[in-house]
Amino acid sequence: MSKTAVGEVRPSQLLWTYGPGALIDLPNLSVLTMGVDRWDKERCQPIQEARLLANVRRVLGAQVESLRMPPFGERDVTSPTSAEALMGVPVKAFPRWLRCVKCGLLSPYDAGLFDLKKNPYRPEQTRFVHRACRGSRGDQPARDADAVPARFLLACRAGHLDDFPWHWYVHGGRSSCQGTLRFFESGASLQTENLWVKCDHCKASKNMAQAFGQAGKENLPACRGRNPHLDRFDETCEEDPRAILLGATNGWFPATLSVLAIPQSGSPLAQLVEDGWTFFEDLTSEAEVAIAVKTLKKTAQLPGIEQHTPEDIWAAIEAHRTGGAEVTPGDLKAPEWEVLTAPNPPTDYPHFMSKKVATPAGFEHCITRVLLLERLREVNALLGFTRVEAPDETVSEDPVPRAALTRGAPTWVPATQVHGEGIFIQFDLPSLVSWAGKESVKPLDDRLRAGHRGWRIKRRLNPDDGYPGVRYVMLHTLAHLLIRELALECGYNAASIRERVYADTTEGRDQAGILIYTAAADSDGTLGGLVELGKPENLGRLLRQALERAHVCASDPLCAEHDPSKDQTLHGASCHACSFVSETSCERGNRLLDRALVVPTMEHPGAAYFDPS
Template sequence: MIDNLKKMRRAQTIQPFGVGAIIDIDGESFVVNDISKWRRPSQIVELERLNKLLGFKKELRSFSSFENPEESLTVSRFPQWHHCSKCSSLQLLDKALLEKHGEPRCGNCKSKSKLSPMRFIAYCNNGHLTEFNWWLFAHSNQQQANTGNCTVYDQIFFTTTGKHGGDFDQMIVKCRACDSPGVSLKRLQDRAIPGHLVYANNQACCGTQPWMVHPKMSRDKRMEVATTCKEVTMKFEPRGSSSIHRPKILSAIDISLKAKESNDFDSSALNLLLEDIIEEIGLDLCILSLESDDNKYETKIERYASQANISYEKALEFLINSAKKKLENDFGDSNDTEEEVDKKQENLLKDELDFFKKRIDVHQDNFDITFESTATGSKFTSLLFSHIAKIRRLREIRVLTGFTRGQGLVDVSVDISEERNWLPTIEAFGEGIYFELNKSTITKYFKEHGDEFSKLVRGQQQVLEKLNDNYLLDIPDSDLFILTHTLSHLLIRQLTFNSGYSSSALRERVFVDPDSNYAGIMIYTSELDAEGTMGGLVDQARIEAINLVLDKLNESAIWCSADPVCRETDSQGFSGLNRSACHCCSLIAETSCTFQNAMLNRLTLGGLGKERDEVSGLFNFIQELI
């Protein structure tokens, strides 16, 4: 396990270092364990529509804002095989050296050089993860009889020839004890051969996660924890690859217009007491015990009531009502189909879309928004946006529900053992701007240029359709989405310069209803640190400031410093899902984009029309209207 001196920010426990992720700290590599091995976070976070979407089955818990030794996530070292850059040996960690030096050290070198985690691991599309048995791999070119004669495990070496750019065929694993012929990693390039992994009988996949097993664990014990997996192969991959871990996150903005039910006392202590009672005797017996005349928890309730400065009767009533509410929620339908689970984030966004369509000014503690018409702005501004809203304060809840690997055939839960009644969560506050596109302009544009626009983006849509046959990508593909998503990225890039926030601090939420040609973009920041509420972003929501932003935006849509290469490239970016969109003009930080920097096309905005033998983009169309 990682020592107590290793720390990370609270937000990183959701992304990018949530359950199942590989994390490098000070040259050491770990994988984050599932929450059954965490010390439970103490802070309970509530958001009614998010709790309701999850069926009220799981509490949302976040780590405290202060250092609390009673709560922490845990990790396991992964991979266990390490490489010494000085003597080129491959070796499993020596626990004695690890405890002595506090970090992985080489057992072969006299100088006890620091070891580096082996770069390559194996995963399957159902979410399982393991490492290679490099001793078996080094002997894989020998006959089984010869392999069995070698019992030396500390003479495995990993070297590169230095020829031909150091590709996989130049990376060699060799056993010097039996002088077996070296085996190049090219043998693993297409697939991870089951014989080189610790795997379950009659299946090619290990069926486990790193925190469930250990390389020296007996085969029988591994079989006990391994699950059945029908994948025919595991993939060979560098451990830093983005395909190894993709978090499944639910994100919701607190936009509730209902008056929140609140107690006239601090109920946090009573909530903890109720949890302890339920954990001790169960929910059904908890209610019976609290309602009985012989209530064995009477003394505790009196003490907690005194702390909350309320009467015993009021505290007891609160506990009974809370317990009954939990019982009612337990009878809710929690058997979501796979399709319903996939649509949870879509449903959250739909709620927010319905709110923004109403253009209601709200002034609440956790959500403060004021809409303003763009009629007083420049002609270009008013034709592009009908309304702009200043979001002076917002509250965002992000919940980690699971993760996927590779093609993402299976969502792996953050609680594989299903032992916990909570989900890891973060609560962040910030500010933002909401841009509502001018529906009249959008409708006119698609009426006049819809055919050529569809022809422009059809290639991207076809690539996405093919990818969805193998990968579960939650990326919309409508014409209006591609246009709006590209505009969102250009706005973020420009607002980064104007607002004073770093490029990774701004986030996007894209709202699109193709049936009614409604589109909206929320650019916001919500972080747990001080960068969340500086006020620089809201200040850019002034109409005169937006006029200046759009002047620059028009230029960046028309011309990229990588043109004409960027402009004329039909396929680029993630799996070829982008066109005319590169790091110089359209891409933003991975954590800022909701859709993996995919389905972007700068020509949808900056296309110059027939004069340049290309589609007339939205900006060019607006200039013609002016």
């Protein structure tokens, strides 16, 4: 595989948008990110988060040694051919089939008809060209013409991705004809009915509308089990392949785990030693500690450790060896809930600085605590990905098969860490229990549960699993309403505000809270705007504004009358006009929402938790 720089993306995008197996749509060509086993591990800086690593091992196996950031380098380099300029992740051109923009020639790029034009000084201008093209009628002077990726692909729910079977499709199955194919458009619009592929030799032709829906099942071959990011084929695949468009959002969905960095030890130094134990476990003396601290300070891999002396760090290491407990996998949110609701939450840890404030006036009956998180850190790890359909609910359930990141068992996984600030709101348990038991709430709960069952049945999943309960739906909807309101005033991009909903009622747990926080990879995540709005005088006003806006939706009465039990969806009275947020902001992909549980609506005026009457 040649080393040719073809563009650039942000490191965080390699986790959420352009990870292994994902297509990157560049200005002149399309490339696919290769598997993690092709990445240069030495250029991937490790991230220390023991709690997340333990849970990644639970899912992917004990052989996972570390979490590592994607490689990144300086934008300004002295030479486009230097090692710094070629730093990044390996990609390959995909799909293989290209189309000439002048004559419509449709052919794989390795058939010898297309050339790659490299531009080391402007990598984004690297492109394929059709040599000596004479136009669609063959009567123009021979000159190179741009070739662009074919816009159709095949994908399946098992994560496989393949080139569109152009010869099979146009000839109606296996054929000995190997004539040149042409792709052309007819009509004024670019609907699939007006897109055609034609064979120059046998004159067979077919429009692309027959590749989708029920017709697609009859005109497309079985899935070959292709994993182009791993350069291999799976032996069998029972999923039906579907035609998708190049650049479509259903081509790649990340399956991730995320945790908040929370203190679990008795002192800040003990917590730092626990978080960075991989750096300290092999040290044998105080002198080695001093050298390690200098290295950590230069690389910024364990912020805060430089504030302590080597003597104190060595003592903390010895204490951890004799009495430190190994982090065990488990519920990711339970430890966070314990810290957030502790009588005296930590205020001086490097990645967790909190401050208790008063409850907003007028909400004392339903809110018991407001905690301002002046600094927090979120760590995310990529476990795999899906295609066609997003990971349905939680990674532990594995409702949709995840495609692998590597050929074998991974020894490390890509991860990112973001710093930010947040507002934690804890709700009154007795009032929530009383509300959930109201007769007016039960019909809505039944409809949501029925929609959830139908949604899972359609996907051949256990219909009795995964429904989080009406408390979760209410808190989740309120979090969305508050995110939309905060985005108007806090100064952050709406997509950089996220949520964590704590509503677990299983195994004796009784959680009832929401955390709304910023999560940006740079200093934009800690500007202070969100914490300022969490103060009682501001939060009360924002809550009242959010609840008032939610009473009537621009899509009412259709939104208010939506019944999830009839169309097997996962949301009730909820839509883009009232409570949907950015996909990156929601932990459930805009599922399990119903504003009728939060405020009175036209269809259900008596089921709201926040009832003005």
